[in-house]
Amino acid sequence: xxxxxxxxxxxxxxxxxxxxxxxxxxxxxxxxxxxxxxxxxxxxxxxxxxxxxxxxxxxxxxxxxxxxxxxxxxxxxxxxxxxxxxxxxxxxxxxxxxxxxxxxxxxxxxxxxxxxxxxxxxxxxxxxxxxxxxxxxxxxxxxxxxxxxxxxxxxxxxxxxxxxxxxxxxxxxxxxxxxxxxxxxxxxxxxxxxxxxxxxxxxxxxxxxxxxxxxxxxxxxxxxxxxxxxxxxxxxxxxxxxxxxxxxxxx
Amino acid sequence: xxxxxxxxxxxxxxxxxxxxxxxxxxxxxxxxxxxxxxxxxxxxxxxxxxxxxxxxxxxxxxxxxxxxxxxxxxxxxxxxxxxxxxxxxxxxxxxxxxxxxxxxxxxxxxxxxxxxxxxxxxxxxxxxxxxxxxxxxxxxxxxxxxxxxxxxxxxxxxxxxxxxxxxxxxxxxxxxxxxxxxxxxxxxxxxxxxxxxxxxxxxxxxxxxxxxxxxxxxxxxxxxxxxxxxxxxxxxxxxxxxxxxxxxxxxxxxxxxxxxxxxxxxxxxxxxxxxxxxxxxxxxxxxxxxxxxxxxxxxxxxxxxxxxxxxxxxxxxxxxxxxxxxxxxxxxxxxxxxxxxxxxxxxxxxxxxxxxxxxxxxxxxxxxxxxxxxxxxxxxxxxxxxxxxxxxxxxxxxxxxxxx
Amino acid sequence: xxxxxxxxxxxxxxxxxxxxxxxxxxxxxxxxxxxxxxxxxxxxxxxxxxxxxxxxxxxxxxxxxxxxxxxxxxxxxxxxxxxxxxxxxxxxxxxxxxxxxxxxxxxxxxxxxxxxxxxxxxxxxxxxxxxxxxxxxxxxxxxxxxxxxxxxxxxxxxxxxxxxxxxxxxxxxxxxxxxxxxxxxxxxxxxxxxxxxxxxxxxxxxxxxxx
Numbered sequence: 001x002x003x004x005x006x007x008x009x010x011x012x013x014x015x016x017x018x019x020x021x022x023x024x025x026x027x028x029x030x031x032x033x034x035x036x037x038x039x040x041x042x043x044x045x046x047x048x049x050x051x052x053x054x055x056x057x058x059x060x061x062x063x064x065x066x067x068x069x070x071x072x073x074x075x076x077x078x079x080x081x082x083x084x085x086x087x088x089x090x091x092x093x094x095x096x097x098x099x100x101x102x103x104x105x106x107x108x109x110x111x112x113x114x115x116x117x118x119x120x121x122x123x124x125x126x127x128x129x130x131x132x133x134x135x136x137x138x139x140x141x142x143x144x145x146x147x148x149x150x151x152x153x154x155x156x157x158x159x160x161x162x163x164x165x166x167x168x169x170x171x172x173x174x175x176x177x178x179x180x181x182x183x184x185x186x187x188x189x190x191x192x193x194x195x196x197x198x199x200x201x202x203x204x205x206x207x208x209x210x211x212x213x214x215x216x217x218x219x220x221x222x223x224x225x226x227x228x229x230x231x232x233x234x235x236x237x238x239x240x241x242x243x244x245x246x247x248x249x250x251x
Numbered sequence: 252x253x254x255x256x257x258x259x260x261x262x263x264x265x266x267x268x269x270x271x272x273x274x275x276x277x278x279x280x281x282x283x284x285x286x287x288x289x290x291x292x293x294x295x296x297x298x299x300x301x302x303x304x305x306x307x308x309x310x311x312x313x314x315x316x317x318x319x320x321x322x323x324x325x326x327x328x329x330x331x332x333x334x335x336x337x338x339x340x341x342x343x344x345x346x347x348x349x350x351x352x353x354x355x356x357x358x359x360x361x362x363x364x365x366x367x368x369x370x371x372x373x374x375x376x377x378x379x380x381x382x383x384x385x386x387x388x389x390x391x392x393x394x395x396x397x398x399x400x401x402x403x404x405x406x407x408x409x410x411x412x413x414x415x416x417x418x419x420x421x422x423x424x425x426x427x428x429x430x431x432x433x434x435x436x437x438x439x440x441x442x443x444x445x446x447x448x449x450x451x452x453x454x455x456x457x458x459x460x461x462x463x464x465x466x467x468x469x470x471x472x473x474x475x476x477x478x479x480x481x482x483x484x485x486x487x488x489x490x491x492x493x494x495x496x497x498x499x500x501x502x503x504x505x506x507x508x509x510x511x512x513x514x515x516x517x518x519x520x521x522x523x524x525x526x527x528x529x530x531x532x533x534x535x536x537x538x539x540x541x542x543x544x545x546x547x548x549x550x551x552x553x554x555x556x557x558x559x560x561x562x563x564x565x566x567x568x569x570x571x572x573x574x575x576x577x578x579x580x581x582x583x584x585x586x587x588x589x590x591x592x593x594x595x596x597x598x599x600x601x602x603x604x605x606x607x608x609x610x611x612x613x614x615x616x617x618x619x620x621x622x623x624x625x626x627x628x629x630x631x632x633x634x635x636x637x638x639x640x641x642x643x644x645x646x647x648x649x650x651x652x653x654x655x
Numbered sequence: 656x657x658x659x660x661x662x663x664x665x666x667x668x669x670x671x672x673x674x675x676x677x678x679x680x681x682x683x684x685x686x687x688x689x690x691x692x693x694x695x696x697x698x699x700x701x702x703x704x705x706x707x708x709x710x711x712x713x714x715x716x717x718x719x720x721x722x723x724x725x726x727x728x729x730x731x732x733x734x735x736x737x738x739x740x741x742x743x744x745x746x747x748x749x750x751x752x753x754x755x756x757x758x759x760x761x762x763x764x765x766x767x768x769x770x771x772x773x774x775x776x777x778x779x780x781x782x783x784x785x786x787x788x789x790x791x792x793x794x795x796x797x798x799x800x801x802x803x804x805x806x807x808x809x810x811x812x813x814x815x816x817x818x819x820x821x822x823x824x825x826x827x828x829x830x831x832x833x834x835x836x837x838x839x840x841x842x843x844x845x846x847x848x849x850x851x852x853x854x855x856x857x858x859x860x861x862x863x864x865x866x
Contacts, residue, residue: 081847082777098305099312105607106849115840119847120607131449137395138383156383159375161315162394168450170601173312176303179376206777207841237601239529240450608849 066148068214070126070186071245072199073222073233078207079104079119088204092190099173101184102201121209123201124171124184125236125244126150131166132183140180148245149188154180168240186212215245225249270642278485278638285635289368292628295621296372304375307621311614314597318618319373321593322626324441325586326366326633327401328463331438332471333359334408334431335464336504340497341415342427350497354482354640354647355475356412356427361636362474363405369629393443400437407433416644438463445596452530454596458519465511470585472505473559476578478637480571485638486646490571499568505578509560516556529604534595537613546591555584686724693728695804697766700744719746735804760794767794768806772851775810779851780844782825801827 081104089095089102102123109116130150132141140156141163143149157180164172164181175182186192187199196203202212213222226233226247235244299307310317337355340348371377380398389395407430414423439460445451446459479498483490490498522528523535538547562577600610618626640647691698705715716722720743727733727743738745738756744763747753754762767784787797798804801824809824819826819837825844829837846854 078841080777080780080841080845081849082779082845083848084777103609104847104849105602105605105609106847107605107607109606114835115843117842117846117850119842120605122602134389134391135394135444135448137389137392137398138380138387139389140383140387156379156387157375158377158380158383160380160394161375162392162444164312164315165451165597166448168601170313174305174315174375176305236605237450242449 064216065128066146067216068147069216070147070149071213071215071222071247073211073225073247073249074121075209075211075250076118076120076248077250079121079209080207081106081119082206084204084206085121085201085210088200092187092200096175096177099175099182122169123246124150125169125242125246126186127242127244129241129243131168131242132163132172135162135166149186150183151185152180152183154178157181168237168242267643270645274485274642282635282638285631285638288627288631289635292625292631295624299372299621307619309617309619309622313600313614314616316593316597317616318590318622318626319369321590322629323366323370323373324593325589326362326369326629327438327441328467328589329470329474330359330363330366331434332467332469333362333474334434335468336471336475336501338427338431342424342431347497347500350494351475351479351501353415354479356408356415357640357644357647358474358478358637360405360408360412361633361640363401364636365629365633368632369625372625393440393447397437397440397444400433400440404430404433404437435464438467450601451596452528453534453599462515465508465515469505469508469512472501472508473578473581473585475501476574477582480575482641482646485641488646502563502566502568502574506560506563509556513556530599533599533603533613537598538591538595543591543595546587550584550587551591554580555588689724691728694734695764696768698763699765700763719743764794770854771806772854773807773810776815778848779846781846781850782844
């Protein structure tokens with residue numbers, strides 16, 4: 001990987017102590033209200049900032065913009081590319097053969113010590129600062145106000161494909177049958193709205209790779225995994241500034 | 252034509268017919284060819300809509316924008332450039348730029364229509380745009396602003412042209428000024444369509460909006476020169492000394508703008524190489540010594556900048572053919588610039604930095620038959636309108652002293 | 656004793672017969688080299704070796720094996736178990752007349768199973784015989800009841816990670832002490848659908864998938 005990823009070892013204190021407390025509080029509030037999550041940074045700094053700024057974790061949780069705040073934690077090292085998630089997604093959401101809503105990418109490192117291969121499931125990150133919804137001229141794609149899912153209103157799609165250009169995660173494709181761009185919506189129409197608790201991919205996964213849940217619920221597994229100091233959690237392409245709601249971890 | 256004379260419908264009809272019948276064989280051949288290109292493009296575009304764009308265009312999920320977007324950008328760049336350069340004379344009152352005004356305004360309408368023609372076949376459901384752009388606007392979308400402002404721009408340019416021909420100079424100046432503002436706003440929004448995409452390193456930043464305006468003016472000078480040269484050939488008239496002088500000023504402006512774009516290009520490339528910024532570096536190196544090196548060095552740098560600069564300089568404003576050759580080269584070069592600009596933002600896959608097997612390499616694209624036909628159709632629209640306009644409006648003559 | 660007499664007689668007869676037949680056919684030792692691919696692949700039987708040891712045709716082609724190549728496989732019981740009970744090769748390979756079935760596997764099992772790609776219960780798991788043989792393992796280290804010699808036999812049973820954690824199948828060694836634990840380095844063996852396609856599907860499909 002060319003880009004520098006933040007690592008614990010290299011982290012230095014940026015001297016926040018010198019910033020007046022009130023200002024810091026405002027700054028973090030704004031950041032967390034916008035992002036709702038710890039995207040981009042390491043958890044260590046994020047969690048400790050939360051402690052500094054909010055009297056209780058309850059106050060912090062209120063800062064999540066959505067309820068439920070749907071998100072997914074991906075346990076990267078557990079993925080074995082059996083692709084049951086892909087078949088489940090395709091059949092549940094009627095995804096045509098030429099497209100996909102989620103994919104499993106493969107990284108091979110012949111010179112690695114130990115395991116020489118890793119699989120990386122990718123899907124729509126349902127970003128809090130979503131590029132696709134910003135660039136859409138007709139609001140055919142939009143953030144759902146209650147749960148934060150990036151939805152599509154196919155009728156309004158003019159097919160300019162700017163959202164495809166804007167997405168840093170290659171999560172969108174043009175569906176010829178729907179005459180609109182199609183993308184992952186965490187199975188909202190096909191499962192969640194019908195009372196199912198998991199997306200098709202998460203429910204099909206035999207290895208516990210895809211953990212789907214509510215980031216605003218302190219009892220939820222995703223919440224608990226994200227809010228751990230010991231666990232390294234990251235998001236894809238943090239430099240794109242999208243504040244994703246799909247997290248990655250190992251172990 | 253004296254605008255104050257009372258005309259009957261018969262007069263107008265015979266006047267128009269007379270003008271349209273006054274040309275040589277070459278002219279009619281060019282009109283026919285242009286019309287055929289447009290018809291072919293309409294056929295290809297409709298065919299694509301019926302059988303599906305995925306079967307007819309070589310576009311992919313990773314490269315959803317191809318030559319049609321590039322062509323659209325090329326035409327709107329040209330139109331904006333024509334508007335801006337021509338406004339120097341008749342809007343801002345620089346006397347020596349006056350004679351090129353009418354034709355340039357007309358051409359800016361012709362080229363934006365060519366752009367709209369092409370984009371209509373690029374967008375998958377253009378009819379939805381007409382409805383939802385109005386009832387469901389997204390004001391954070393640069394595409395929305397660009398579409399809306401270019402719509403406004405087209406209307407203003409049409410009124411400007413109307414008022415210019417009716418010798419209503421005050422109104423023409425008003426429309427021209429507003430049109431120029433709308434054009435700059437629309438065009439910089441087009442730059443922002445690319446520039447504000449955070450995940451696309453090659454495009455991202457304020458550069459695109461600024462570059463697009465400078466680049467538009469450079470294109471404007473080339474197109475003004477090219478079409479004026481051709482117009483006098485078509486109309487078979489010697490160029491008036493005022494026009495020669497006006498084109499000489501355009502030439503000087505062109506030289507300056509080529510230098511500006513050279514400056515922009517040098518820093519764009521340098522910024523993409525120094526420190527090897529992720530995503531941008533790979534794209535810039537693809538231009539410098541990768542699969543797009545010929546496009547870059549021969550077309551963008553050679554045809555687009557260096558050759559015309561030399562020819563413009565050597566012509567001293569007197570050698571018309573040299574200037575014509577220079578501007579023709581420039582237009583070819585600029586088209587490739589737009590093509591590369593659109594493509595290079597997409598060839599580095601979004602997951603490139605993760606070193607996954609699927610996205611280890613640069614992506615590739617080459618336009619399909621349908622795409623090429625529609626692209627040619629765009630040029631057909633511009634050339635058809637230009638040719639008809641020359642005869643219909645009697646060579647866009649601007650009488651001296653008819654302003655303000 | 657009777658065997659030795661028979662052997663001496665047959666050596667004489669065989670010499671005569673084969674000197675004649677050698678002139679008539681390339682295949683001077685009857686069936687030549689037989690390569691079995693089922694139930695286990697890469698098993699070779701050499702007529703030459705056995706004829707040179709002094710056997711004549713009807714030593715084996717009299718009840719043990721049909722003359723027709725592959726007939727034993729079609730019988731459906733051409734297994735190590737049957738041989739252990741004295742059928743087929745087991746008639747001589749009993750540890751006294753010839754080496755035992757329990758030893759020198761690679762004398763007959765010339766090729767190992769190659770790369771095995773399991774497709775169940777999940778797609779797709781690769782086991783490389785080569786890597787394990789290079790580490791010094793002998794066939795019988797695993798083919799001792801833990802894995803059948805027949806490829807993919809394991810996936811018809813309870814071939815799950817839970818079974819591995821209990822020490823079955825791969826889990827016998829992949830326990831974290833003999834070899835890396837089977838709940839670590841998943842993608843070392845789990846090469847996935849992509850790995851399977853690369854190994855098994857022709858290059859054209861790969862090319863088509865790329866774009």
